[in-house]
Amino acid sequence: MEIKKTSLNKLHQDSQAKFVEFAGYEMPIQYSKGVIEEHKFTRSHAGIFDVSHMGQLFIYGNENLTSDLEKIFPLDLKNLQQNCSKYSFLMNEEAGIYDDLIITKLKDGYLIILNAACKEKDFEILSNILSKKYKMELSNDRALVAIQGPKAVKILNETINEVKNLTFMTGNWFDYNGQKLFVTRSGYTGEDGFEVSILNDLAEEFTKSLIKKGAELIGLGARDTLRLEAGLCLYGHELDLNKTPVEANLKWAISKERLSNGGFVGSDKIINQIKEGAKQIRVGIKPEGRLIAREKTKIFNETELPIGEITSGTFGPSINGPIAMGYVDKEFSKINTKILLEVRGKKHPANICKLPFYKKSYVKGVN
């Protein structure tokens, strides 16, 4: 299959990007400054991320759609205000995760942001469940551009007037050069920031205007170190069909209102796991010293019995040390529990630690 390109591909090339294939797309892994500088720039200024490979699914409908989506997602969508967003999951009956997503209530339906590698399958699953009752559009003509970091609000507000009035996890339509943009205040870095859904034809010019105001392009390499420091899950690593939201320690994303009566796909398993407790649970892990423990690294307890596995591990530039996430047996999930990580045939000491590794300094809802 031919590799797909986003509408910002030429801009990436012109900016000396190194490319990788990601979910069938040619995406920038880093630019000339490198992962660490790009990471730090996002934390201190503002980074621009091309996330156009992600799925933007519009589903149009009224109250019936809301009820039908409540049979799928563990959310209280009836009481969700228009223009408000929620983090959620598409699950199977066993509460295994097909995808994690952000859903926003619009005036005439919902916008769901899906992972690039999962979007086609998600569309199929949702189409089947909703049995073609509603108009569904997995957008091909829109780019998705994120701007993240302490300077993001100032820079974006100079380009899109009034965007600063959005509060965290809300979105709205804005005018830009006679076209409509959908902007949400959200992100995947642990920083304040926005994600902008924009027509492909306008994406390059729009992105260049942000660069002119002092933001810089950031690759997927730094996107990964930023999200890991922020303790955020990456589908295919922390989350997959063999993990449930309870095991992933994401109970907070399940609306309390839905736990009493269930009625969503996977609800029996979720309610049962919340009551009984999950066998394994996602935790933060800090190796001692400088050792990096990558995905699939085996985790042992102090008596060298296997207790779990790492799902993501890297060097955290803002922590200035190695960090990881993984799953361990519940009894070893307490903060400060000493564990061992087997790397290249040797067992190295590490500690279970609190997530996130890096705590953002901004205050929720403040401009």
Place this chain on the structure above:
Amino acid sequence: MSEVKFSKEHEWIILDGDVATIGITQHATEMLGDIVFAELPDKGSNVEKDGTAGVVESTKAASDVYTPVSGEVVDINQAIVDDPAKINEDPEGTAWFFKLKMKDISELDSLMNKEEYDKFAKESSS
């Protein structure tokens, strides 16, 4: 001191008497990106030509470091273990990896000179 030689695994080596100093090339560091971890062989251990003699890790992945010649490890550069970013700053100078007392100096013959290596690196990255 001998002329600097290069391996296909992107190590450089320079001989002084029978002691060779080995590191990774500028080209290698550019391919790896920011290096955040380095592991070196134990002082006093013996390493075999083309065998692994260490590990470097970037933010993205781990890569083995090979030795282009056989010998006994007589010194290691602790400074790059303590601060791996030094490898990106000066890979072919102060950020050497280890020193070997060579057994067979003729092992150097099969390695590339600067011109050959530059050509090899250019071809292997395109």
